Amino acid sequence: MKLYHNWLQSRSDSDLIKYKKYKNKLTSPLRLAEKEYYEGRFKEIQGDISKTWKVLKSILPTSSKRNSIREIKINSDVITDPLTICNKFNQYFTCIGSKLAKKNSAH
Numbered sequence: 633m634k635l636y637h638n639w640l641q642s643r644s645d646s647d648l649i650k651y652k653k654y655k656n657k658l659t660s661p662l663r664l665a666e667k668e669y670y671e672g673r674f675k676e677i678q679g680d681i682s683k684t685w686k687v688l689k690s691i692l693p694t695s696s697k698r699n700s701i702r703e704i705k706i707n708s709d710v711i712t713d714p715l716t717i718c719n720k721f722n723q724y725f726t727c728i729g730s731k732l733a734k735k736n737s738a739h
Contacts, residue, residue, distance in 0.1 A: 635654050639647040670691070677683035703712045704720060711717055 635647070635651040639651045670687070673687055674684065677687065700714075701717055703710055704717055705711075706720060711720060
């Protein structure tokens, strides 16, 4: 943290290099420790699907309204109704395969 703050204050290339080298050295053991931790947790709860899902949910990001699509624009129409947006995406993805197949067979 101190190296990062030093670089923020100085904005020098040498401070940035020091910070990045340290960060890269630290990242590898942290990832290894995290991997070993979760391997141990999954071994402890092996066979208990409820506890397995609790651990998985703690690892995976939760979905939220902030990440949802609030509007889409199709041609000149702006659509904001969530159900209509869902239906438009569904229409697009269910038809795209056949449209691409027709396009490719025309060549």
